[in-house]
Amino acid sequence: MRFNYLGHASWLVEASGLRLMLDPLLHERHAGGVFEVVPRRRIDPKSIRADFVFVSHAHFDHFDIDSLGALARADPDTVFVTSDDLVAEVASILGFSTVRVVAPGTQVELSGGLSFTTTPSYAPEIEWGTLYRDATGSVWNLIDTVFPSPADVAAIRAAVLGDAELDLALAPIQTLREIALSTAGDVGFSPVDHRHLLACAVATGAKTIAPSACGEALTQPYDALNRYVYPVSRARATRDLQRFSPSTNTIAPRLGQAIVVEGGHIDLEPASLPIEWLGEGDDPRFFAPIEPARMYDPNLDGRDPGEMRNAARAWCETDLAPALGRSLGGREDAGRLSLVLEIVGPDDRFALRFDGRGHCVGGTDPEYDVFVTVAESMLLDVIEGKRGWVEPLLAGLLRSSIRGAEISPGRCDPLQIAPIFPYYAIPYRRSIERAVIARARAYASRR
Numbered sequence: 001m002r003f004n005y006l007g008h009a010s011w012l013v014e015a016s017g018l019r020l021m022l023d024p025l026l027h028e029r030h031a032g033g034v035f036e037v038v039p040r041r042r043i044d045p046k047s048i049r050a051d052f053v054f055v056s057h058a059h060f061d062h063f064d065i066d067s068l069g070a071l072a073r074a075d076p077d078t079v080f081v082t083s084d085d086l087v088a089e090v091a092s093i094l095g096f097s098t099v100r101v102v103a104p105g106t107q108v109e110l111s112g113g114l115s116f117t118t119t120p121s122y123a124p125e126i127e128w129g130t131l132y133r134d135a136t137g138s139v140w141n142l143i144d145t146v147f148p149s150p151a152d153v154a155a156i157r158a159a160v161l162g163d164a165e166l167d168l169a170l171a172p173i174q175t176l177r178e179i180a181l182s183t184a185g186d187v188g189f190s191p192v193d194h195r196h197l198l199a200c201a202v203a204t205g206a207k208t209i210a211p212s213a214c215g216e217a218l219t220q221p222y223d224a225l226n227r228y229v230y231p232v233s234r235a236r237a238t239r240d241l242q243r244f245s246p247s248t249n250t251i252a253p254r255l256g257q258a259i260v261v262e263g264g265h266i267d268l269e270p271a272s273l274p275i276e277w278l279g280e281g282d283d284p285r286f287f288a289p290i291e292p293a294r295m296y297d298p299n300l301d302g303r304d305p306g307e308m309r310n311a312a313r314a315w316c317e318t319d320l321a322p323a324l325g326r327s328l329g330g331r332e333d334a335g336r337l338s339l340v341l342e343i344v345g346p347d348d349r350f351a352l353r354f355d356g357r358g359h360c361v362g363g364t365d366p367e368y369d370v371f372v373t374v375a376e377s378m379l380l381d382v383i384e385g386k387r388g389w390v391e392p393l394l395a396g397l398l399r400s401s402i403r404g405a406e407i408s409p410g411r412c413d414p415l416q417i418a419p420i421f422p423y424y425a426i427p428y429r430r431s432i433e434r435a436v437i438a439r440a441r442a443y444a445s446r447r
Contacts, residue, residue: 001136003170004258004271007037008215009062009143011170012048014272016112016134021050021078022141023062025216026070028278031060032391032435033300035216038285039255040278045070047273052110053096055082056143057127058432060390061216063087065436069094069443083118084126086433093440095447104128107160117160121145122152131160137167137261140204144172144213150196150203157205167261169206173197173237174214174230177289181228182393183419184401187289189231198244208249208266210259211237217284221298222395228293230285293396297375299346308376309350312343315383315425316352317360323425325358328417337404338365339421342373349373354421369404372420379422388432389423 004012006025013020026043029036045067053071055063071078072095080096082088083104091099102108104120113135118128123146131140138161147153157166175194180187201209211234218225232240238252253259253268256275260267299308320341328334334356342351342364351364378392392398404415418424 001132001134001139001261002258002269002272003139003168003261004273005253005255006043006271006275007039007041007255009056009213010037011141011212012050012271012273013132015132015136016110016114018051018110018112018114019049020052020054020132021048021071022054022130023056023143024048024053024067024071025061025064026067027064029219030064030067030216031394032387034218034222034391034395035061036219037255038215038217038283039281041255042276042278044274044276045074048074050075050078052079052081053091054130055080055084055087055091056129057082057125058084058087058436059125059127059144060388062143063090063436065090065094065439065443068096069440072096073447083128086436090436090440093437093444095444102128119145119156119160122148131166136263138164139168139170139261140166140206141170141212142172142201142204143170147200150199153200153203154205157203165264166204166206167208167264168259168266169201169204169209170212171197171201171204171206171209172213173201173209173211173241174232174234176214177229177231178394181225181289181293181396182399184399187228189287194232194240195244198241201241202245202248206248207264208251209241210251210253211241215255218395222397223284224293225394225396226285227287227291228289228396229287231287233283233285295344295373295375295397295399297344297346297377297397299377301377303377303380305346305376308345308380309343311380311383312376313350313352315379316341319383320422320425321354321358321360323358324354324356324421327424328356329358331356333406337417338368338370340364340368340371341422342371343376343379344373345376369402369415370417370419370421371401371403372399372422374398374422382426382431382435385431385434385438388435389420389426389428390432393420 001015009023011022080091107117129142129145337356339354375397381387402419406413
């Protein structure tokens with residue numbers, strides 16, 4: 001088997017006469033222009049020539065509309081495989097003629113003796129990893145799969161492979177602080193989280209481990225977040241893994257290299273397809289979560305501030321307030337809740353305060369229970385179905401602080417409420433569904 005590394009979590013697999021494209025990111029930017037692959041590059045979709053395209057889950061660094069649309073145009077007969085019905089629907093809209101949703105724990109036999117097994121994740125999202133086997137060896141691509149403990153990893157490995165050896169694991173060994181700033185969480189490096197990822201990688205029992213799924217950075221104008229999100233570089237993670245498990249071989253292919261698995265041996269060779277380099281430069285990710293990150297509105301489309309203000313206020317009054325009443329109105333503390341939404345425009349900002357009964361009861365409140373701040377143009381993009389909440393959240397332009405507590409004699413418990421309360425009006429998953437379906441239809445209409 002030959003795993004060509006194309007950046008982040010994108011791999012082109014050549015095995016048993018087949019070509020499998022995993023989680024393709026082929027263009028300069030993804031996730032609504034918020035992220036880019038590092039180092040910067042572009043890949044011609046026609047060079048992929050995949051028999052199968054796999055998309056592990058619906059996160060936008062694995063599920064990219066433009067890349068998938070380009071692959072569907074290049075070869076609509078490529079078989080599309082995913083874990084998620086939403087991803088499958090988008091693939092059909094984009095033009096893939098054969099789309100399959102495969103559940104975790106499924107083994108699929110392909111031609112030439114190649115098989116893959118989907119491995120489960122304990123994350124709340126729908127996702128899986130994939131373990132590939134043929135006559136040359138076995139490779140487990142863990143992708144973003146989440147495990148409570150290393151013992152769970154070992155149990156899954158044993159269930160799939162039994163006593164057979166695992167030659168290579170492509171493992172996420174770099175901790176991330178993707179939403180720590182946005183949710184007023186701990187923005188620092190966590191040795192506990194770092195140890196967990198290293199231990200889970202080692203628990204695969206693989207003879208060789210390679211880092212995967214952490215090769216992106218935020219782009220301008222969102223790049224200030226590069227100082228908050230990436231505590232551990234790829235080089236450090238690889239060194240730490242070697243120290244953590246000296247008996248494990250570690251390998252870190254550069255973008256444009258291929259890991260070759262053959263009869264228990266692992267080698268690095270040049271990749272089998274051309275890559276257009278867009279300038280390597282310095283890595284923009286430098287972890288230093290010290291300085292405050294400014295809250296602002298990029299207003300990329302140059303929308304009129306007054307019109308944005310009127311539209312945002314109208315949505316708050318006609319959609320958000322009633323949704324809060326429906327979701328929270330039955331609570332004993334509904335009338336006491338203080339939920340503040342601060343909307344930051346290009347020139348100024350304003351705040352609205354809601355109770356749990358669906359009433360807009362004024363402006364800001366220094367004694368709030370939940371405080372949410374959002375860039376106005378991003379909010380309107382979500383309202384209009386152009387973006388999912390995930391994009392302003394990861395860009396640091398949707399943030400929350402929850403300070404309320406449930407107090408009773410001798411007790412102080414966390415307030416049971418969505419920390420980003422606009423989700424009550426437009427649920428998180430629903431926002432993603434609307435955005436990706438709209439983007440897929442727009443892409444398909446450009447044929």
